[in-house]
Amino acid sequence: MNILKGEAARAALTRTFSEIPVPDSVLDRNERLFGERLTPEQVVDRILKDVQARGDDALLDWTERLDGFRPDRLEVTADELAAASVAPELHAAIELAISRVRAFYEQQPAHGFLNHGPDGALGQLVRPLGRVGVYVPGGLAPLVSTLIHTAIPAQVAGVPELVVCSPVGRDGDIHPAVLVAARLIGVTRVFRLGGAQAIAALAYGTASVPGVDKIAGPGNLFVVIAKRMVFGQVGIESLPGPTETLVLADDSADARYVAADLLAQAEHLGAEPVLVSTSRELLVAVQAELNGQLEALPEPNRGWARDSVDARMKIVLADTLDEALDLSNVYAPEHLCLLTRDPWSLLGRVQRAGGVFVGESSMEALGDYLAGPSHVMPTGGTARFMSPVNVRDFQNIISVVGINEETLRRVGPAAALLARTEGLEAHARAIESRLNTQG
Ligand SMILES: NC(=O)c1ccc[n+]([C@@H]2O[C@H](COP(=O)([O-])OP(=O)(O)OC[C@H]3O[C@@H](n4cnc5c(N)ncnc54)[C@H](O)[C@@H]3O)[C@@H](O)[C@H]2O)c1
Ligand SMILES: N[C@H](CO)Cc1c[nH]c[nH+]1
Ligand SMILES: [Zn+2]
Missing domain, CATH: 1.20.5.1300 (Single alpha-helices involved in coiled-coils or other helix-helix interfaces)
Incomplete structure (x- = not known):
């Protein structure tokens, strides 16, 4: 693979915000589905307008057309939620993740203030949002962790009503683990809906899906574009899209771990793995490791990861750790993984990232599940101006003037x-x- 350096590396890691890159595979699928190579924006625009005009009928039609499944009922019933079950160890793991994420967000300062001073009273009231929609991706993988990492900060903020949408997966329904997590969190309304049609339903409301005040949660290109388009009608927390990871490593890093961390995110649809190192030897060793570890992955994961590596992986050689950090700040990755001799010494120079994973035992994949902070983080360079999902996303501030x-x-x-x-x-x-x- 081509090793980038200097200006070429900076250019490759500099993102333009004018357009979201569209893989050929998406245009090919659209040609099969619509008979023309519609852009994702054109598809999403059609879906939003149709759901606005025809409500539930449009939701069912688009679900059938895009997900190959026409649900008898869009909403999961209370009985189905109550009956959902998983193996005891998985149940315990879901409970552990919920409690660790909750404990993390309970520490976030999120209260208002009202100061009675010489001017009179001035302050801010903080109020929870009323109804929040949570999108849980499910196209390729049923992301039960994403439900936890979005719903819990909203609950800690005091939001009384959560509405969850998730597409039916490859097994023909929402995965039982997602339903068990919903039940444990206390979510009572779950809909079999994915993609732009789910975002449209939450934004406009239909006969069966209640419209919400704000939509949170990550998704693929179609979800991200739909959230961008409905913003204003409803709030959105940020634009978390296809995942990306920048591993910053020096010559002390273990090539096996570097490759494993890059592949862990590469197996997400449309992911972008980036490796920046000050050591040419490490870059070469990681490439050999990547090939070996890729071959050892089972299908379909091998195919997903290979697609990300072949289509989007970037490998950069930096002269110094300062240059490496500078390039990372330009790229503004969703995940920045520091695998260097003294990773804590670099933290002060990190300016733009969704999350920083410091050292060998803080691998990003652990953060995906139960380290504590939400794994829902800004992608596509939006970490320049957006933050990971957090309690403040689910609250309004009201200014108080009492001069x-x-x-x-x-x-x-x-x-x-x-x-x-x-x-x-x-x-x-x-x-x-x-x-x-x-x-
Ligand atoms: N940044 C984050 O915090 C974060 C967290 C978790 C997941 N993610 C990302 O979420 C994404 C999940 O993607 P996914 O596809 O598996 O699930 P998804 O649920 O986001 O999308 C599936 C839906 O996409 C729609 N769709 C698919 N092809 C379409 C087409 N050609 N036209 C219109 N709609 C179409 C379908 O309606 C389907 O239900 C991954 O890219 C992953 O990296 C990001
Ligand atoms: N890495 C993804 C984006 O941050 C989140 C995720 C969920 N499950 C596994 N991974
Ligand atoms: Zn992940």
Whole structure:
């Protein structure tokens, strides 16, 4: 594989935000489905408009067309939720993940303040959102962990009502582990819906799916585009799309671990694995390891991972750790994995990333399940301006203004002057009306 250096590396890791790259395989599938090479934006636009116009009928039609399955009922019944079961060890693992994620978010400061001082009272009220939609990907893999990593921060924020959408998977229904997790979390409304049609249902509401105030959760290209398009009608937390991992390693790193961490994310659909190292020997060793570990993976995982490696993997040789960190900050990865001699010494220079995984025993795959922080993190370079899912995503802030009379007399004239400067006479008079009547 081509090793990038210097300006070529910087150019390869610099992302443009004007368009989301569309793999040929997506256009090929669209040609088969629609008879023309529609872009994902065109497909999503059709789906959103159709769901808005025809509600549940459109949801069923699109689910049949895209997922090859027409559910008898979109909503999972209370009896089905209650009956869902998994093996005891898996049940315990789901409970462990829920409790560790909950314990992490209970530490996040997320309260308001109301300060009664010389000016009167000024502050912020913090209120939970009313109804939140949680998208749980399920096209290739039933991401039970994603339900936990999205719903728990919302619950800690105090959101009273969660509505979950997830596509039926390869086994013909939502995976029982997803239903068990929903039950343990206390989610009562789960819908067999994926992709843009799920986002449309949550944004606009239909006869069976309640519209929500905000939609959170990751997904493939279609989910990301749909969330972008419905923003404004509803809130969205961020744009977590196809996953990416940048492993930053020096000559002390173990090539087996580096390869394993890159492949762990490469097996997600559309993933982008990136390796930046100061050691050419390590780069060469990792490539050999990658090939060996890829061959040892079972199908279909080998095929998914090979697609990501062949189509999108980038390998970069940096002169120094400073240059490596600089390139990582330019790329703004969803996951930054530090596999260096003294990884903690690099943390202070990390500027842009969804999450940082420090050292050999903090592999990103562990973070996907139960380290604590949500694995729902910004991708595609949006870590420049967005954050991982967290409690604040599920709260509103309301400003409180309770200025007292004495302060009004002191600051009111300046406010009236600013109003007149803006040409807003009624504003100025509203302020002065109180100044003139107060003794
Ligand atoms: N960034 C994060 O925090 C994070 C976390 C978990 C998962 N992910 C990402 O989520 C993604 C999950 O993708 P997935 O596909 O397995 O599941 P998904 O649930 O996101 O998407 C499946 C849906 O896509 C729709 N779809 C598929 N092909 C289509 C087409 N040609 N036209 C219109 N709609 C189409 C279908 O309706 C299907 O139900 C992966 O890329 C993974 O990396 C990201
Ligand atoms: N790595 C994915 C994106 O952060 C999340 C995930 C869920 N399950 C396994 N992995
Ligand atoms: Zn993962």
